[in-house]
Amino acid sequence: MNTLMRRAQQLQHWRTYCIKQCAVAATGNETAAKGKPSYEQFIDSRHQQAERSIVVQVSSEKSYNELYNYCSRFGHIVSAHHYTVQHEDELHYLLLEYANASDASAAIDSSAHSGELSGSTSVPVRSSFLWFRAAAAAAAGGRRSQAKLSAASAQHKTLPLTTVAGTQSWAPAQLQLLLRGAKSIEEQLQLLYEHTRLNDLGVRMRFLAALQVQRAIAGMFPGARAQPFGSSVNGFGKMGCDLDLILRFDGGATAAATGNERELSRLVYHTKENLSNGRSQTQRQMECIGDLLHLFLPGVCHVRRILQARVPIIKYHHEHLDLEVDLSMSNLTGFYMSELLYMFGELDPRVRPLTFSIRRWAQSCGLTNPSPGRWISNFSLSCLVIYFLQQLRQPILPAISALVKAAAATDIRVTEDGINCTFARDMERVAFGSRNTSSLSELLLQFFEFYSQFDFHNRAISLNEARALSKPDHSAMYIVNPLEPLLNVSKNVSLEECERLRIEVRNAAWILESEVENSTLTEQERHEQSWGLLNLFKHPEKAVIRPNMFFKPRMVEVSDLFEKAQHSNGASSTPSINYKN
Ligand code: GTP
Numbered sequence: 001m002n003t004l005m006r007r008a009q010q011l012q013h014w015r016t017y018c019i020k021q022c023a024v025a026a027t028g029n030e031t032a033a034k035g036k037p038s039y040e041q042f043i044d045s046r047h048q049q050a051e052r053s054i055v056v057q058v059s060s061e062k063s064y065n066e067l068y069n070y071c072s073r074f075g076h077i078v079s080a081h082h083y084t085v086q087h088e089d090e091l092h093y094l095l096l097e098y099a100n101a102s103d104a105s106a107a108i109d110s111s112a113h114s115g116e117l118s119g120s121t122s123v124p125v126r127s128s129f130l131w132f133r134a135a136a137a138a139a140a141g142g143r144r145s146q147a148k149l150s151a152a153s154a155q156h157k158t159l160p161l162t163t164v165a166g167t168q169s170w171a172p173a174q175l176q177l178l179l180r181g182a183k184s185i186e187e188q189l190q191l192l193y194e195h196t197r198l199n200d201l202g203v204r205m206r207f208l209a210a211l212q213v214q215r216a217i218a219g220m221f222p223g224a225r226a227q228p229f230g231s232s233v234n235g236f237g238k239m240g241c242d243l244d245l246i247l248r249f250d251g252g253a254t255a256a257a258t259g260n261e262r263e264l265s266r267l268v269y270h271t272k273e274n275l276s277n278g279r280s281q282t283q284r285q286m287e288c289i290g291d292l293l294h295l296f297l298p299g300v301c302h303v304r305r306i307l308q309a310r311v312p313i314i315k316y317h318h319e320h321l322d323l324e325v326d327l328s329m330s331n332l333t334g335f336y337m338s339e340l341l342y343m344f345g346e347l348d349p350r351v352r353p354l355t356f357s358i359r360r361w362a363q364s365c366g367l368t369n370p371s372p373g374r375w376i377s378n379f380s381l382s383c384l385v386i387y388f389l390q391q392l393r394q395p396i397l398p399a400i401s402a403l404v405k406a407a408a409a410t411d412i413r414v415t416e417d418g419i420n421c422t423f424a425r426d427m428e429r430v431a432f433g434s435r436n437t438s439s440l441s442e443l444l445l446q447f448f449e450f451y452s453q454f455d456f457h458n459r460a461i462s463l464n465e466a467r468a469l470s471k472p473d474h475s476a477m478y479i480v481n482p483l484e485p486l487l488n489v490s491k492n493v494s495l496e497e498c499e500r501l502r503i504e505v506r507n508a509a510w511i512l513e514s515e516v517e518n519s520t521l522t523e524q525e526r527h528e529q530s531w532g533l534l535n536l537f538k539h540p541e542k543a544v545i546r547p548n549m550f551f552k553p554r555m556v557e558v559s560d561l562f563e564k565a566q567h568s569n570g571a572s573s574t575p576s577i578n579y580k581n
């Protein structure tokens with residue numbers, strides 16, 4: 001009940017916010033990119049935030065004051081967040097952010113190992129994941145800490161605790177309630193976005209997971225960087241989304257290609273020779289990293305190695321963060337592609353809410369599926385939305401070629417396998433402004449109408465050129481990979497699935513048109529029945545598990561791969577990232 005009341009208050013807050021956002025979108029006057037952090041700045045600031053943070057398991061939210069007082073001895077706490085994880089019981093966690101990384105380090109360094117306390121044989125690993133034991137147990141733990149304990153009893157003025165009702169996606173019933181309470185389809189679209197997108201705490205938790213991996217190997221690889229990418233950072237992620245992580249020993253993901261003093265050094269490290277086959281090298285290193293995660297890192301469980309996929313990955317669950325992680329060590333293009341998506345999302349405030357509603361719609365009618373297969377992926381869907389927004393008579397997004405042309409020397413990025421990911425990072429250089437004043441609901445309808453007419457049979461979609469090209473092969477759906485133009489992002493999509501997409505977009509256009517025409521419901525009627533987007537999301541309660549209407553999904557390539565992975569690793573595994581292009 002409390003949660004519902006909290007939701008109602010949030011709703012009121014968001015109503016005001018949404019009206020403001022719609023006004024911005026409609027006038028198109030605000031250059032969204034102005035004054036906003038670049039992707040790299042955003043990533044760096046979140047990494048630093050993780051370094052200043054600790055996560056402490058507590059018995060309940062009520063422990064907050066005591067924990068706050070105790071932890072304040074190590075430094076100034078600037079924010080505090082409470083979340084729960086559903087295990088056998090409900091587990092409570094507090095994420096504390098300090099003003100400085102050294103404060104968080106001091107808190108971590110002061111912590112005891114449970115083995116020391118109980119005489120058990122747990123692995124004594126240093127990490128940001130801690131638990132808060134009862135004061136009596138701590139006092140009995142050693143007389144020598146007596147002085148410190150009395151210092152802890154000094155009272156600090158407690159900071160307000162940000163309690164997040166959840167870090168997982170909303171239950172369909174809650175979403176129904178929320179969307180029924182809106183005044184228009186336009187407002188429904190904004191509410192859906194604001195309430196289902198990954199929240200601040202979700203982002204913090206994902207960067208803490210990255211930092212844990214990075215720190216685990218920092219002794220041998222001080223320059224290592226575990227870099228989140230994909231929907232966790234590109235602004236298109238929803239609550240509960242997986243974390244895509246790329247681990248680089250040399251931190252190459254964000255290092256700009258500038259001159260380096262080391263090139264002039266006469267001292268050179270002795271190192272091990274790499275295997276001549278880069279792929280086998282990566283696979284062997286990943287096996288080793290998989291063991292390290294499995295054996296030593298607190299919170300990491302269900303480690304699975306999918307090393308035969310085009311991009312080999314390790315999947316695992318993090319039980320303190322309630323998070324699924326896909327860790328890779330090769331293919332930086334996914335990281336740079338996330339940067340492009342981030343920039344497009346920042347450029348116009350309509351891009352993300354529109355993409356959210358389309359992803360939700362696709363999920364509700366079973367067009368997308370959490371496991372990879374012959375259906376369209378969320379990434380391909382995002383590409384469809386971007387292309388739609390590029391090809392409008394008054395475009396809302398520029399062609400990627402415009403970003404490439406406007407690139408400066410500092411924008412040069414080439415991956416180690418030679419893929420050129422150079423494009424302007426500063427949107428001011430691209431000098432793109434849209435005069436399109438369509439509302440979100442108008443754009444949604446236009447999206448469905450556009451793709452119900454699109455000639456998937458003969459045409460390929462190019463985001464680089466913002467136009468359709470002749471299709472170079474017989475794939476059912478062809479979206480030119482923006483960073484590797486010889487590849488097709490949607491190569492995996494079968495003819496049946498492509499046809500089903502066409503049928504569903506036609507249905508959606510029809511439903512939405514009737515909803516717009518029937519927009520004369522009274523306030524009471526709107527609260528009592530499904531309307532607007534709710535009628536578009538036909539079966540939200542079955543969203544994830546709804547089977548394919550035309551045929552039983554058979555993941556031929558994937559199950560093949562799955563078997564191979566099991567064979568080579570002796571581990572049970574479910575494949576995930578496998579860019580089939
Ligand atoms: P969800 O995980 O479904 O929420 O979306 P996601 O955007 O994270 O997609 P996914 O986990 O499948 O992929 C992670 C990121 O890798 C995407 O955001 C893209 O940046 C990138 N990516 C995915 N598929 C491709 C592809 O076919 N080619 C390239 N170059 N990048 C891809």
Ligand code: MG
Nearest residue numbers: 230231242244
């Ligand atoms: Mg992802």
